[in-house]
Amino acid sequence: xxxxxxxxxxxxxxxxxxxxxxxxxxxxxxxxxxxxxxxxxxxxxxxxxxxxxxxxxxxxxxxxxxxxxxxxxxxxxxxxxxxxxxxxxxxxxxxxxxxxxxxxxxxxxxx
Amino acid sequence: xxxxxxxxxxxxxxxxxxxxxxxxxxxxxxxxxxxxxxxxxxxxxxxxxxxxxxxxxxxxxxxxxxxxxxxxxxxxxxxxxxxxxxxxxxxxxxxxxxxxxxxxxxxxxxxxxxxx
Numbered sequence: 001x002x003x004x005x006x007x008x009x010x011x012x013x014x015x016x017x018x019x020x021x022x023x024x025x026x027x028x029x030x031x032x033x034x035x036x037x038x039x040x041x042x043x044x045x046x047x048x049x050x051x052x053x054x055x056x057x058x059x060x061x062x063x064x065x066x067x068x069x070x071x072x073x074x075x076x077x078x079x080x081x082x083x084x085x086x087x088x089x090x091x092x093x094x095x096x097x098x099x100x101x102x103x104x105x106x107x108x109x110x111x
Numbered sequence: 112x113x114x115x116x117x118x119x120x121x122x123x124x125x126x127x128x129x130x131x132x133x134x135x136x137x138x139x140x141x142x143x144x145x146x147x148x149x150x151x152x153x154x155x156x157x158x159x160x161x162x163x164x165x166x167x168x169x170x171x172x173x174x175x176x177x178x179x180x181x182x183x184x185x186x187x188x189x190x191x192x193x194x195x196x197x198x199x200x201x202x203x204x205x206x207x208x209x210x211x212x213x214x215x216x217x218x219x220x221x222x223x224x225x226x227x
Binding site for chain 2: 004006033035037042043044045046047050091097098099100101102103104
């Protein structure tokens with residue numbers, strides 16, 4: 001069994017600042033992928049970044065990066081130089097044998 | 112490359128009526144997922160297909176929900192009869208099959224169902 005926990009229902013950040021969203025992923029498997037998806041009001045899930053569990057190097061995609069601490073079961077997303085367009089729901093997801101999601105964090109970006 | 116297509120975008124029905132949703136995955140994608148997303152919650156996996164076979168349907172309420180994937184391509188999800196608590200967004204996603212079995216899932220825009 002696997003569980004994904006997001007403990008921050010809402011976060012806010014000022015434009016151009018940095019914000020970190022938290023996620024905990026628990027599984028007994030050693031081989032899995034972790035993802036962060038963004039869901040704007042249009043409802044379409046958009047992949048932000050992914051991390052393979054066997055890789056020690058943290059993934060980076062432009063302004064988005066993750067801090068994956070496997071032993072601590074922690075998988076946080078850092079958004080640098082926040083932009084107004086980053087405002088959305090962010091879902092952490094994990095995939096061992098099936099893709100499951102956390103409850104989401106609503107990110108607000110203030111000018 | 113065309114994305115995952117879903118229809119309809121919106122549907123309003125009365126309780127006890129039936130409804131069906133359609134999904135056309137990205138061409139060549141072997142895996143297809145249906146998720147239910149209730150307002151304010153994360154998506155919950157209802158069913159996962161690999162080609163036209165069911166991989167996981169442990170959270171599908173089988174007394175009222177059914178899904179099929181004919182010829183391993185398009186898929187339909189049906190609710191019969193609908194209840195008020197079925198009001199949600201139904202998301203379809205697809206992913207290609209690889210040797211590791213774990214790849215990125217691409218999502219459609221979803222169908223918002225309102226049961227009144």
